[in-house]
Amino acid sequence: MAIYDVITGNDAAAWGARLSKVEVIAAYPITPQTTIVEKLAEWVEKGELNAKFIAVESEHSAMAAVIGASAAGVRAFTATSSQGLLYMIEMVSWAVGARTPVVMAIVNRALGPPWNIWSEHTDALMTRDTGWIQFWAANNQEVMDSIIQAYRVAEDKKVLLPAMVMLGGFVLSHTAMPVKIHDQNKVDQYLSPYEPPHYVLNPKISEAFAYGNILFPWDYAKVRLSIEKAMRNAVDVIKRAAKEFHEIFGIWHGDLIKEVNTDDAEIVIFALGAVAEQAEATLEVLRRNGIKVGVAKIRVFRPFPKEEIAKIADKASHVIVIDRDISFGWDGILAGEVKATLHEYKVDTPVTTKIMGIGGDDILPEHIEKAVKEVIKK
Amino acid sequence: MAIYDVITGNDAAAWGARLSKVEVIAAYPITPQTTIVEKLAEWVEKGELNAKFIAVESEHSAMAAVIGASAAGVRAFTATSSQGLLYMIEMVSWAVGARTPVVMAIVNRALGPPWNIWSEHTDALMTRDTGWIQFWAANNQEVMDSIIQAYRVAEDKKVLLPAMVMLGGFVLSHTAMPVKIHDQNKVDQYLSPYEPPHYVLNPKISEAFAYGNILFPWDYAKVRLSIEKAMRNAVDVIKRAAKEFHEIFGIWHGDLIKEVNTDDAEIVIFALGAVAEQAEATLEVLRRNGIKVGVAKIRVFRPFPKEEIAKIADKASHVIVIDRDISFGWDGILAGEVKATLHEYKVDTPVTTKIMGIGGDDILPEHIEKAVKEVIKK
């Protein structure tokens, strides 16, 4: 039976992994991810979760170990933040070429130096080229649910790619709020045990083969482009996963995007994760002031929902993108991709980048209101 | 006196570092970067270059060591490729926050698995958010010259950011071609010794201080946005550096962009590095066939030359972007940024992405011609 509880985003992430019956967990502590791992370690040690917990000596090894485990046919999980994500990035990219459908929670945190442990999205966005599916959760319920959905998507035979689920450091990770913890039977119904593809790294059940030896350019190019195909396939798989999730659990977080009041909106705000929900919360005040604003909460950043974004923007007269990140010498990262998409789809709605909340600088409703009002003035 | 010789791109890179009188080199071998490092090690060991060569045990340590050396007030250099770049990426990002103006040569190579040692640009492009200045060299002369210019730009007090110089794996790194090796006196005239900013990590010449301890969000946000300001400043500094280089050495590689036949072009091809030069070589045939094509060789990718790109595209009726890279679930990386730029500058010239040459797949003139012809047909 489902339980309602008030839990942090990190506990929700741990629950997501637990309900998904992960079999191997390898992780390395880093603020603000730590409590995810601590929770899982506790469950494993107490026998509440039948999994192996590998207390590796670095994030590079954490990702390496889950790749190994996944290749050997089990469902594997890890989590990290910031420096930890950068430290493992070689293996993050590796997991894609290895086609190991592991799931990783990223608790977004700013990068050093100077040291800063607070929320910023640049960490996860820096991995956007690697071929990982990216879910951005806007609240703790979504954190838990997205991890369960992420396994569905990642392990789908049409996809077979790893997936990340992002939650804002502290903003979600250490903020407790009501969450419905699903019934295990229902989750089992939604998510079947991991069935590896036609090869498994286990000489007891598979013939000898080698994976990963050198490919000449002509073969390599084909193999890499097949990853792009899998990414394209993921679009439908994600939609179906969200739909069935809704059917079984009655919860709808959106599929690629969750639109809020976009239908009649003159101004649409695009944002990721809890920042998007903060914008959503701000809507009420703005609407009360007679300003027609909507929010498009980008839930899936990879594959990037171009078509959906173009449609939403097309209806509006102005788009504001809030980026809790920055690509130096360029733009906000989400803003850049929204602009590119609109050019591609020949949508000429102007786009304003608002970079906010860097290094955990608090994003207040006033900041969002101000951004909207500035656009109106123009 | 300048010497003319036929040398590989890697030798040209080593010469660039040597002529810049680098003082500390720390590097780790990886195909196809190795011969850069071997050459430098040889010069150091034979006393031809008065520098320390640190044969570190990994790329993470290579970047760490050059950051340390730079902070202690010397000019530092490293080089890497592919997996090596990903392995050090935590420190790559770190060098920006540390404001250490080191220069790094990246010999572009594809990422594993499967193993592939050939050319692809995804490696360096994956670091595009970090705050490094990025030069892309189109031939061996430019490799050498860009390293020298990179130190000028990176160390400029208005900038103080690290800089990368990219050369295509094998395509340039192992291809020998004529290069003018400049006279040391002239280089000295162009590039003065490194003068660190108001703090140096040396208790003999500076008061005690700490760098990098925790910053609260409100301070951190300011500090990070100051990096963006430095990046903006870099635009003029790069232009001046190119101009003065031309004055002293008589060589012009372009500043942010080198335009070839763009003036009257109906179709403009955008590309990076040797790929851009390959497109340039193909122009002749196309023009002979009466097709008005031009090439914009993007020399500096960070800061991204938005204004220049918008101008060039505005004059054309179609833009083709050749990407020897891919961001899975998105687009070619250069293409994405070109599209975003055009949207921002309200330029509606259509843009076609052509992803080519993945994993060293050879890019032939025919491929480029075909891409152009397809666009014309549309």
Next chain:
Amino acid sequence: MFIEVSWLGRGGQGAVTASRLLARALAKEGMWAQAIVFFGAERRGAPVFAYNRISDKPIKYHHFVYKADVMVVFEQTLLDLTDGYKRLKDDAMIIINYAGDITKSRLRMNTYKIAKVDATSIVLDLGLLVAGIPVINTAMVGAFARAMGMPSIDSIVTAILETWPGKIGELNAEAAKRAYNETEIIKK
């Protein structure tokens, strides 16, 4: 209903846990409650901030509380040290752990509503110390219930026992109950 609460404690005193306990207890009564924490670079002893937002419907805000309706203060000095008054609404309630005669405190008694409890003594009495530091968080949750009239002390006790089954839970429940009973509402 929309109430914003601010907790002021020190690393080791359990302010974060207190705000979470409160949220959990409120949820038992059908309320929607958020518990937020500002993590400084806390070693033990440094000031710690925690917050709650309480409502009867889901809350989508994700920022800190800047003007609280209620502030729970673990130690008087913290109010001065952290400029606590600035983060209070004009008619806010201060719930404070204080041993002596409150009128002798530095509290701005005129401006705010005040409730007080001698949580330290309760807790020392029960032997609730971790590494020498009296852990007064559960007691302060009890005081909150009394001062604000919600949630019920039963919900708090349930939440405490769920969080720490066994001996520790019982001690903490006891602390909450005693504080609930001993809290004085000085000014309403």
Next chain:
Amino acid sequence: MFIEVSWLGRGGQGAVTASRLLARALAKEGMWAQAIVFFGAERRGAPVFAYNRISDKPIKYHHFVYKADVMVVFEQTLLDLTDGYKRLKDDAMIIINYAGDITKSRLRMNTYKIAKVDATSIVLDLGLLVAGIPVINTAMVGAFARAMGMPSIDSIVTAILETWPGKIGELNAEAAKRAYNETEIIKK
């Protein structure tokens, strides 16, 4: 002028160095020359491909040579093994290291222009071996000069001596010179 050259050797035989030497020697005569290499995943012994593009003006192409004007073959078997003929222009010149009677070889004598030299013998004679493998690259550059009439053998010798000052350089220069002299142009 625009000539494309293809070199066919094995890891350890020095085909790459040969193409670079040739480029360097040509540069001494004011020519613009590129030396390209295809790196397979070569351990010693595996086939190695190298190329030149030669012109009187700068070359901006950066792809491999697919249809060569000249192919320098270090070992007959390599031609078969690598489908070498497919990568030749119809009227191309093959310069081959071959010991015996060339008419007994498997070469397609009718189709192509042919030059031959017994580089292995020259090199064994001079003791030019590295780890047991006869290094015939400089000799083959000498043969190229003879077969193609450019660059001059002097430029080649200079380029060799610049590359390896000292004893090794002299031996290699000697190899190039002997090969230059001993190369037979079988068919023009």
Next chain:
Amino acid sequence: MSKSEEHLLLPISHPTKGAGGKTGTWRVFKPVIIEEKCIKCMMCWMYCPDAAIEVSSRQEVPRVNYDYCKGCLICYEVCPVKAIRKEREV
């Protein structure tokens, strides 16, 4: 900093006493040195994690700097002659 130098915001920290604030407010108990009993062995000074016991020569009785003493009571524990007593503060 002038506007023109804003790009060069190098966050350098300077050595400062009390950088973490007057940590003395953290205390539950405070140590008090009983001068008469003290044999000036300097054990308390040696082991104080906060450098909150001051002394300039071995001839002096050490003094506790209560602004920075965090009340860990290590000094109290290590004093070989029990010349330090603890006093409840909060």
Next chain:
Amino acid sequence: MSKSEEHLLLPISHPTKGAGGKTGTWRVFKPVIIEEKCIKCMMCWMYCPDAAIEVSSRQEVPRVNYDYCKGCLICYEVCPVKAIRKEREV
């Protein structure tokens, strides 16, 4: 592979004799076992880096598989009774 599986291009390699080609063409010299001299000590077999010396029991004289022998001549060096001679090939 069917069109619909193109996204799943897992580059798996299968164990194959001669995966690197008939490496025998690399040789400068080749080893020849002189049957009469051989004492079947199997040293040549033991040390061949290319598993190019074949034997199925200790009773046999080992055989060189010239398709894969690379001519390193380790066998020639290790044979305790000089039962292997080398022959020039290229």
Next chain:
Amino acid sequence: MPKTILDELIEAGEYLLPGHTACPGCGSVIALRHVLKALGKDTILVIPASCSSVYQAIYPKVSINVMIYNVAFASAAAVASGISQALERKGFEDVNVVVWGGDGGLIDIGAASVSGAAERNENIFVICYDNEAYMNTGIQRSGSTPPGARTTTTPIGKIVGFKKPMAYIMLMHGVPYVATANVAYPTDLYEKVKKAKSIKGFKFIHIFTPCPPGWRFDDSKTIEVARLAVETGYWILWQAEYRHGRIHFELSPPSRPYLDASKRKPIEEFLKFQGRFSKITEESVKKLREWIEYQWSIAKRFLDMSAQK
């Protein structure tokens, strides 16, 4: 009265400034105080992510009065190598380039860079304060956590491996100087750092520094717990120099009595103070005893060796 080490320590002044942000009773800062006294002003501390990156206090102030360079977790020994080589290139020879880091940073994630710098014999100090877990992130198990200790990732004290014997591992590298120290013996520590200062090349010092919140004992017991580690034989104090193919190894005075196992206090004395061991199983205690035996068996071998020279 002749000048004692105590006088020296007093005269050295304080480089660790009062008002830092370590927890009350922190063992690591006690060690740091004395390390800095030995090192003096011409020192650069390279600090990887750890409690020390936090307890030095927050921008724009810092509580340590020597140069500090805060660096990424795994990078410290490599950054220090770069600094040291740069200074040498510039002609500054007598600056102490010192890595000050925790067990996590130097024994786990940074082990390759420490080992690499050692192998290259970089002219740096690597000083590891060992609080036997990742404290800064909230007490997770590290490779230096003893079997049976509860941490947040081994919440009921599961035995994962073996506390990694880092000082012995460094000793095997054949670097010029390796020592262990313990915060309960500050003059021994001070002298070891002084000794290390006199040696060019790579120096490694491993300091035992109890952590009250992480090990769950009362703030005031830091020195007692540290001393018990020596008296029970859990932590052995020694120093070793490598010269020309030989290791010169010696037990430091505080540990000498415990060469004789019968002189050691039972390990339970060390365990009982610490909440992290409050639920330790007999199996774990056995593992710990084995670990102690192992440590001593190695020390004994090296002792003989030095005797033999």
Next chain:
Amino acid sequence: MPKTILDELIEAGEYLLPGHTACPGCGSVIALRHVLKALGKDTILVIPASCSSVYQAIYPKVSINVMIYNVAFASAAAVASGISQALERKGFEDVNVVVWGGDGGLIDIGAASVSGAAERNENIFVICYDNEAYMNTGIQRSGSTPPGARTTTTPIGKIVGFKKPMAYIMLMHGVPYVATANVAYPTDLYEKVKKAKSIKGFKFIHIFTPCPPGWRFDDSKTIEVARLAVETGYWILWQAEYRHGRIHFELSPPSRPYLDASKRKPIEEFLKFQGRFSKITEESVKKLREWIEYQWSIAKRFLDMSAQK
């Protein structure tokens, strides 16, 4: 006739298939042949970037007839940990999860992950074939390159450090099994791998494997060079088991005579074959001698220790 090891080796069949792409005379593949014979079919080789990632041949074929997982350079021991734990979770206990990597991958860049897996006592083998440089990338110095050897990054043989004594370092970790081996002694190697197979937990084997192009000697001399390493005392063959706080260390038969230094051949015999040492200085030779002395001094200590048990 009773079955000898030789019979066993023959009957084991070949898992290294002819027609791979290693250089002629490669020492690494000779070792691999025998390692695979000992391991048998139920084996997964985890191979980090190295010559072995190349000599196994190119897609879609492979020259090794056991499962192979090619992995990133620094990641091998961690990937193997993941595989091993996954198999255990699934109930497969008797699969050999084996890292097969070079000195660069396991002693330099991957040292932390090897050391971490050792500390956790993962049930894996880590087998390092040591060709004393980064060969795959073209002979650059590694942490395992002996002083005085010329490589492309030490082109005139500059002394950087000290060949990192990895097997001793692993020994200090207190893992169940550590051994050294040498390709000139394949039966010794075979038996060591067999022995390791019988032990649960972490096993480390360090194999000396000459490389003709990297060391610049004639292809045919691989075994001779390898043997000289043992006969000059440069490479010591031993194995050690850790059990309950004690290390049981033994010299392997081929090395036993050389415990007596006077029986060792002069190091010059080992050096003279190899082009990499052709210009070695007296100073480097001295360093090498010191290194040999050091290795033996440690071995002796451990020998006594085991004798004492």
